[in-house]
Amino acid sequence: MDNLEGESEVIGPMERPQEPLIYGLPDDIALLCLARVPREYHTVLKFVSRRWRDLVHSEEWHTCRRKHNLDETWIYALCRDKFEQVCCYVLDPSSSRRCWKQMRELPSRSLLRKGVGFEVLGKRLYLMGGCRWSEDATDETYCYDAANNSWTEANPLSTARCYFACQVLDQKIYAIGGLGLNSSVPQSWDTFDPCTNSWSSHSDGNIIPEIEDSFVLGGKIYIRCGRSAVTNHVYAVVYEPSSGTWQHADADMISGWQGPAVVVDETLYVLDESSGTRLTMWDKDLREWMAIGRLSPLLTRPPCKLVAVGKSIYVIGKGRSTVVVDVSNAGNGGGMMYPNSRIPKNPSSNPTPALKRLRFKATLAVQKIDSGGPFRLLQCASKGDKAGVIQELEKGVEPNGADYDRRTALHLASSEGWTEVVVLLLEKGADVNSLDRWGRTPLSDARSFRHHEVCKILEARGGTDPVGVDSQAPCFEIDHSEVVMDEATLIGEGAYGEVYLVKWRGTEVAAKTIRSSIASNPKAKNTFLKELSLWQRLRHPNIVQFLGVLKHSDRLIFLTEYLRNGSLYDILKKKGRLDLQTAISYALDIARGMNYLHEHKPHAIIHRDLTPRNVLQDEAGRLKVTDFGLSKLAQEKDSYGYKMTGGTGSYRYMAPEVYRRESYGKSVDVFSFALILHEMLQGGPSNRTETAEEVADKRAYEDSRPALSSFIYPEPIKMLLKECWHKNPDCRPTFGDIILQLEGIEQEFKNGRGMTACSSCVVL
Numbered sequence: 067m068d069n070l071e072g073e074s075e076v077i078g079p080m081e082r083p084q085e086p087l088i089y090g091l092p093d094d095i096a097l098l099c100l101a102r103v104p105r106e107y108h109t110v111l112k113f114v115s116r117r118w119r120d121l122v123h124s125e126e127w128h129t130c131r132r133k134h135n136l137d138e139t140w141i142y143a144l145c146r147d148k149f150e151q152v153c154c155y156v157l158d159p160s161s162s163r164r165c166w167k168q169m170r171e172l173p174s175r176s177l178l179r180k181g182v183g184f185e186v187l188g189k190r191l192y193l194m195g196g197c198r199w200s201e202d203a204t205d206e207t208y209c210y211d212a213a214n215n216s217w218t219e220a221n222p223l224s225t226a227r228c229y230f231a232c233q234v235l236d237q238k239i240y241a242i243g244g245l246g247l248n249s250s251v252p253q254s255w256d257t258f259d260p261c262t263n264s265w266s267s268h269s270d271g272n273i274i275p276e277i278e279d280s281f282v283l284g285g286k287i288y289i290r291c292g293r294s295a296v297t298n299h300v301y302a303v304v305y306e307p308s309s310g311t312w313q314h315a316d317a318d319m320i321s322g323w324q325g326p327a328v329v330v331d332e333t334l335y336v337l338d339e340s341s342g343t344r345l346t347m348w349d350k351d352l353r354e355w356m357a358i359g360r361l362s363p364l365l366t367r368p369p370c371k372l373v374a375v376g377k378s379i380y381v382i383g384k385g386r387s388t389v390v391v392d393v394s395n396a397g398n399g400g401g402m403m404y405p406n407s408r409i410p411k412n413p414s415s416n417p418t419p420a421l422k423r424l425r426f427k428a429t430l431a432v433q434k435i436d437s438g439g440p441f442r443l444l445q446c447a448s449k450g451d452k453a454g455v456i457q458e459l460e461k462g463v464e465p466n467g468a469d470y471d472r473r474t475a476l477h478l479a480s481s482e483g484w485t486e487v488v489v490l491l492l493e494k495g496a497d498v499n500s501l502d503r504w505g506r507t508p509l510s511d512a513r514s515f516r517h518h519e520v521c522k523i524l525e526a527r528g529g530t531d532p533v534g535v536d537s538q539a540p541c542f543e544i545d546h547s548e549v550v551m552d553e554a555t556l557i558g559e560g561a562y563g564e565v566y567l568v569k570w571r572g573t574e575v576a577a578k579t580i581r582s583s584i585a586s587n588p589k590a591k592n593t594f595l596k597e598l599s600l601w602q603r604l605r606h607p608n609i610v611q612f613l614g615v616l617k618h619s620d621r622l623i624f625l626t627e628y629l630r631n632g633s634l635y636d637i638l639k640k641k642g643r644l645d646l647q648t649a650i651s652y653a654l655d656i657a658r659g660m661n662y663l664h665e666h667k668p669h670a671i672i673h674r675d676l677t678p679r680n681v682l683q684d685e686a687g688r689l690k691v692t693d694f695g696l697s698k699l700a701q702e703k704d705s706y707g708y709k710m711t712g713g714t715g716s717y718r719y720m721a722p723e724v725y726r727r728e729s730y731g732k733s734v735d736v737f738s739f740a741l742i743l744h745e746m747l748q749g750g751p752s753n754r755t756e757t758a759e760e761v762a763d764k765r766a767y768e769d770s771r772p773a774l775s776s777f778i779y780p781e782p783i784k785m786l787l788k789e790c791w792h793k794n795p796d797c798r799p800t801f802g803d804i805i806l807q808l809e810g811i812e813q814e815f816k817n818g819r820g821m822t823a824c825s826s827c828v829v830l
């Protein structure tokens with residue numbers, strides 16, 4: 067607007083008549099058309115012309131959008147990063163690619179402040195007051211205009227304050243109580259009127275100190291201080307605008323205000339975080355608090371903040387973990403409540419310190435060692451990064467999963483780099499040079515993973531490494547004479563060649579033969595051997611174990627462990643649809659194996675070709691992932707003269723970005739995983755009438771996804787699938803997240819409540 071006025075002074079409307087917004091349309095109609103453009107595209111509009119830019123910045127634009135119900139609510143979250151600096155994130159709840167995005171520039175002076183006030187008024191965001199250890203409370207106020215995406219210094223608060231409450235009532239900002247430069251600040255409040263662009267100050271002895279939470283209900287502001295640790299009493303007061311005074315609030319209503327509160331449609335909701343996270347609602351007619359439901363501790367990361375948008379409550383916890391609950395669908399009764407959706411956290415942020423995870427694993431290992439029983443290490447590895455789960459486990463809930471003997475535990479700990487667990491196991495008598503069945507010692511494992519700390523510990527205790535595997539080492543070679551190839555039984559055929567069941571030193575193993583079109587091409591053979599040497603360093607219960615390459619063979623043949631039950635493809639073909647519990651348990655197996663690959667150091671291993679054919683089952687029923695990394699070769703089909711995707715149908719599981727030949731990352735495997743989980747519950751692939759390539763094409767260019775019938779897919783599984791096959795790769799969860807979600811669902815199932823799927827929610 068300033069620019070527009072300034073410009074008209076120089077040029078003048080008489081000299082150059084203003085161009086219409088859209089040629090051939092009167093401006094008022096053009097404005098109505100343009101105002102319909104969603105907010106995420108406003109930046110694009112601004113680049114069209116100066117007039118359009120000024121229009122998007124103008125109050126007229128804002129008023130027009132509001133008048134026609136076109137205005138959109140975005141959520142802003144003020145956070146503190148690991149360097150204790152203030153940072154602000156924004157979320158567009160209506161976007162199909164919902165993700166928290168960081169706002170670039172914040173006023174530099176407020177970056178290190180604490181106790182800053184933060185409030186939204188119309189299209190403006192206000193950052194008020196705050197203090198630092200080296201700076202008293204300030205009255206500085208900054209204003210962010212969402213329309214032109216810029217911060218400006220605004221009129222300062224009447225009173226310098228920090229750690230105060232902020233609310234908006236009757237289009238005015240209230241900055242209430244907190245701490246300041248003198249003792250009267252906690253009993254005072256300032257109001258900001260945008261019409262006069264000024265602050266005014268007031269005081270009232272009833273305002274409580276140390277305000278912990280606030281909300282506006284029925285045209286009144288409620289504030290409460292922390293609960294008394296002795297009496298558990300909640301103390302709150304309410305502001306009556308008619309008299310301009312603060313009075314004691316309704317005791318019954320306030321009694322349930324035990325956590326962060328939010329108002330939806332003039333109804334008060336509170337998230338009680340005292341044990342787990344429970345959503346409750348104040349029924350003003352019955353004058354009592356009603357339990358709405360519990361949110362899984364796997365999904366929420368307290369302490370949380372609540373924000374209401376329409377009928378949805380956004381529960382935003384640590385690390386901006388966000389779940390959305392639609393209160394019109396939430397039902398009540400206090401049972402487990404599944405959020406309507408979940409906003410994936412920013413993939414780049416992982417605030418959990420590694421040490422915490424390590425300690426947690428060690429704790430469990432100690433428990434198991436002391437009780438003389440076997441160990442359960444893997445579950446700790448995958449669960450350790452969620453505070454909620456740690457608490458749950460510490461309360462004595464056993465993780466489900468496999469037990470490990472001391473030797474296997476030591477091998478696992480060495481390859482995972484669990485220093486403390488390695489020390490514990492050695493102290494408790496584990497053999498430092500115990501060989502696994504592939505002839506490797508814990509030191510071989512630690513070296514191949516470059517876990518230097520673990521290597522030092524093992525070397526100091528006499529650890530040796532007979533295999534001598536390091537990153538440059540060639541593939542472990544197996545003497546041809548040790549393998550009985552004459553009695554080989556053909557068990558399958560894939561893109562690279564045939565697979566045989568053979569005996570190696572008396573043990574049944576799978577021998578994979580590689581087509582001569584690859585083996586005779588030195589470059590291809592080299593790449594292949596490199597991939598195999600990476601595979602040989604991996605060991606995980608959900609990864610098929612690589613054994614070695616046959617030495618002096620005229621063909622390229624490598625051996626892996628033999629999985630008697632065949633592939634998941636065979637299982638689904640034979641059994642059809644799996645029951646929910648089996649599907650979840652299988653999905654967990656795959657996710658754990660994949661998580662191990664994705665967390666591989668120094669570089670993540672991307673499978674690229676995760677399909678039911680590449681998931682095999684052992685005799686005990688456990689699923690293992692195989693053939694990762696090898697698909698890199700298959701993509702270069704022209705040079706090697708063979709084709710990965712057509713025959714085995716990998717196109718059906720291909721992420722859109724791979725099909726479109728765009729750059730891609732780990733999340734391509736998450737996409738494939740979703741289709742496998744979908745298939746397990748459905749009994750086979752969807753769109754069977756179409757060719758695999760047609761299916762992939764539609765997924766890539768028409769965003770088509772398999773149907774999710776409510777009769778088959780319970781709500782939490784639907785949610786998970788939608789997240790995993792999200793068209794934006796950045797919005798897909800990691801396998802670590804997937805494991806947590808699946809474990810939560812599995813736990814609910816095991817608790818005996820079962821799941822009844824219905825169209826809108828899951829009743830547990």
Ligand SMILES: Nc1ncnc2c1ncn2[C@@H]1O[C@H](COP(=O)(O)OP(=O)(O)OP(=O)(O)O)[C@@H](O)[C@H]1O
Nearest residue numbers: 557558559560561562565576627628629633679714
């Ligand atoms: N280690 C194994 N133990 C038991 N059966 C196996 C093993 N490896 C492979 N198979 C069987 O052999 C079949 C062919 O395997 P292979 O890995 O060569 O091809 P694929 O996975 O079916 O297809 P692609 O090569 O395109 O990934 C599998 O479907 C499976 O039934």
